[in-house]
Amino acid sequence: MIKEIEVLMVHWGEQMRERGQGGGLGSQMGAIIEWGGAPPRGTPGSRILGGAGCGIDHIASEIGAAVAELERSGRAPLARLALERYCAMATVRDQMKAVGIAEGADRTYRNWVDRLHQQVLLILALRSGSTRGYPVGPQTNRHLKVASGSSRRSSIPRAL
Numbered sequence: 001m002i003k004e005i006e007v008l009m010v011h012w013g014e015q016m017r018e019r020g021q022g023g024g025l026g027s028q029m030g031a032i033i034e035w036g037g038a039p040p041r042g043t044p045g046s047r048i049l050g051g052a053g054c055g056i057d058h059i060a061s062e063i064g065a066a067v068a069e070l071e072r073s074g075r076a077p078l079a080r081l082a083l084e085r086y087c088a089m090a091t092v093r094d095q096m097k098a099v100g101i102a103e104g105a106d107r108t109y110r111n112w113v114d115r116l117h118q119q120v121l122l123i124l125a126l127r128s129g130s131t132r133g134y135p136v137g138p139q140t141n142r143h144l145k146v147a148s149g150s151s152r153r154s155s156i157p158r159a160l
Contacts, residue, residue, distance in 0.1 A: 001110070002117040009120065012063035013086030015056040066123040070116075078116045085113070 031039040056064065071079035077099045084095045092109065101108050 001114055002121060005117040005121050008059060008063055009082065009086045009117075012056075012060040012067075013089070015060035016064070016087045017089075019056050062124060062127065063120065065127065066120045069123050070119060075119065078112070078119060081112055081116055082120075 055061075067079050067082045070076070070082070081095060081099045084090045084098045090098065092106075093103065096103060096105070096109050099112065101112065
């Protein structure tokens with residue numbers, strides 16, 4: 001189990017339970033229709049919209065995107081484990097049943113959770129565009145010159 005990923009996934013599960021995937025603010029036209037005119041305003045001044053139906057925060061949405069990527073890429077049982085473990089907060093026995101792990105195979109279950117954390121970490125690293133400071137994916141700046149054959153002793157190309 002990767003502790004940092006566990007913390008992020010617990011946060012994602014809490015956000016999903018409290019705010020759900022959808023979210024958004026009510027439309028002004030809907031409020032006018034509901035109130036039969038201008039709705040009451042309340043106190044003057046600005047307010048922070050913390051939990052006022054704004055949906056989940058950015059960190060939770062990134063974890064959600066990673067779980068969705070697991071499901072799309074043929075690792076649906078891992079995505080199912082994530083939903084059961086963090087969103088539904090099912091018992092370990094129910095989680096094992098949901099993903100097809102034999103009852104009593106505790107070590108296998110822990111291996112699955114570890115694999116889930118590793119896969120989520122990998123997807124998050126790919127989504128962020130870097131791993132350990134090195135860019136991932138196609139690069140736009142390909143101006144690295146390579147010299148080969150400059151030394152008789154070494155046939156390994158070297159960067160200039």
